[in-house]
Each structure stands twice: as structure tokens, then as C-alpha cells.
Amino acid sequence: MNNSNKIVIFDLDGVLFRNYLGLARQVRKFVSKKTHHKVDSCEEKKIATRMLSVVGGKANIFYPLRLIYRLGREIGLGPIQSIEFLYFGIQLSKTPRYDPTPVGGIDNLFTNLEERGYQIGVVSDCSRRRFEHLLSKHEFLRRVPYVVTRNDVWRVKPSPEGLQRIIDASRANAKLSYYVDDVPNMIPVARGMGLRTIGVLGDLKQYTLDAFIECSPDHLVDWATEISDLI
Known part of the structure; x- marks a missing residue:
């Protein structure tokens, strides 16, 4: 020692x-805009943590895409909104500052x-x-x-x-x-x-x-x- x-x-x-916090705010804005559902900080961080685990470099791109869509459905988004959420996740995954x-x-x-x-x-x-x-x-x-x-x-x-x-x-x-x-x-x-x-x-x-x-x-x-x- x-x-x-x-x-x-x-x-x-x-x-x-700390990086997932910036992502958390982005997720909160998206969900609030699409559903008018107020996302509290605890829920926001849970969603962001799961999103990061999904976009964080999986080898098979179809696996994380399916998970993002499923996550959108779980947090109350409709089918079309979940597809928009999927696109949102893809864009985040391409943005270096949101990498783990x-x-x-x-x-x-x-x-x-x-x-x-x-x-x-x-x-x-x-x-x-x-x-x-x-x-x-x-x-x-x-x-x-x-x-x-x-x-x-x-x-x-x-x-x-x-x-x-x-x-x-x-x-x-x-x-x-x-x-x-x-x-x-x-x-x-x-x-x-x-x-x-x-x-x-x-x-x-x-x-x-x-x-x-x-x-x-x-x-x-x-x-x-x-x-x-x-x-």
C-alpha cells in the first residue's frame, strides 16, 4: 500500500x-415529448442505464435494436413511437460523447x-x-x-x-x-x-x-x- x-x-x-447522466436527460426529453409522461430522476436513470447497456458496442446490431424497441414499449411508447425511440437510440450509439x-x-x-x-x-x-x-x-x-x-x-x-x-x-x-x-x-x-x-x-x-x-x-x-x- x-x-x-x-x-x-x-x-x-x-x-x-457520469456519461449516462447526459444520456438520461436526453431519454427524459424524448419520453416526455412523446408521451407527456413526467419521468422522475430514478426512472430516468434506470432507462438510461439500460439504454447504455444496449448501445454500448454489441457485436450483433440486430440484438440491441430489438432491445431498444422492447424498452420503448415497456416505458409506455406506442408501436410507432417505439420505432422512433429505436432511431433515437441508433443516433445516440453513433455519438461518441454518449459512449460508456x-x-x-x-x-x-x-x-x-x-x-x-x-x-x-x-x-x-x-x-x-x-x-x-x-x-x-x-x-x-x-x-x-x-x-x-x-x-x-x-x-x-x-x-x-x-x-x-x-x-x-x-x-x-x-x-x-x-x-x-x-x-x-x-x-x-x-x-x-x-x-x-x-x-x-x-x-x-x-x-x-x-x-x-x-x-x-x-x-x-x-x-x-x-x-x-x-x-
Whole structure:
């Protein structure tokens, strides 16, 4: 284990697996427009997650197309609307920014930071069970020694409790360490603890830029993989 006195703490949901949120908003707009059905955030994310799993590079194109059509029917679209939803899915699958996050780039980022003497931590609003599921899909997460989920603390965000637990466990010096997130609400919390802060705009730039500017992170980048150029 890296015994350095500095650490980079990432928000897992936002930075590592954020791309589906932009897709979720697109799905919500489409469904609301076609059915006048208000899609709540929970339903929106479920639909988007399934859509990403469908358009995420299946070898047989006819298999995902059938699944997209079936998904359209399940969420209340009629036959013709489901065909429109199918076309919508095809267009999304051709749009690079809606591809699943290139986890290889994050893996390389972690390696780069570790080679430069940083420990790695992750704080996440997801449950421990979901995090274990992510571990099964992304091997590089297994080497992250410090993880706090919503099962570990009473409140993960916006609260200093999760960050403080990681700082204490890693014995890191907060003033030499960084917190990285693509949602601005934790930036003031992390800064108040003495951490330097990095905001990641990503696909949600149009929604979060003004809020990030108001919160004044130390650095603002478009993509998480740009972080190694700053630290």
C-alpha cells in the first residue's frame, strides 16, 4: 500500500461513471415529448442505464435494436413511437460523447497518480452492494484502498464525514491532497477541510458550469483524464 501523505479522492458516481447522466436527460426529453409522461430522476436513470447497456458496442446490431424497441414499449411508447425511440437510440450509439466512460483512461490516471506518490480514494453515494458490482466489472477499482459508500457513513454528500474518514484512514495531509468531482455541491465542503479541489465538467458542462464558477474550485477541467496535467 502507498504510504504517501497525500491522496486524490474521487467521487465515483460523478467522475468515473457520469456519461449516462447526459444520456438520461436526453431519454427524459424524448419520453416526455412523446408521451407527456413526467419521468422522475430514478426512472430516468434506470432507462438510461439500460439504454447504455444496449448501445454500448454489441457485436450483433440486430440484438440491441430489438432491445431498444422492447424498452420503448415497456416505458409506455406506442408501436410507432417505439420505432422512433429505436432511431433515437441508433443516433445516440453513433455519438461518441454518449459512449460508456473509457475506464482504461481512468485506470491510466490512477496509475499515473500512484507513480507520482499519491494515494487514491473514492467517496460514493452508491451503496456498498452496488460498489461491489462495479468491482466485478472494472478490475482496476480493486486496487483503490480507501472507499466510503453510503453504507459506511450516515451522510455522504454534502457532508465532510466521508472525506474525513478517508483522510484519517490514509493518514494523508489534507493540504497536500485533492478532491475531484463533477457535481459542485461538495467543492465548498472539501475546500473547507483544506483539500485542493478539481471540478470536472464532462458531458454536463451546460448544466454545471455556472454552479462550478460560483463554487470556485482550484481547477476546472473538461474531462477527468486531464487531471494528471494539473497535479
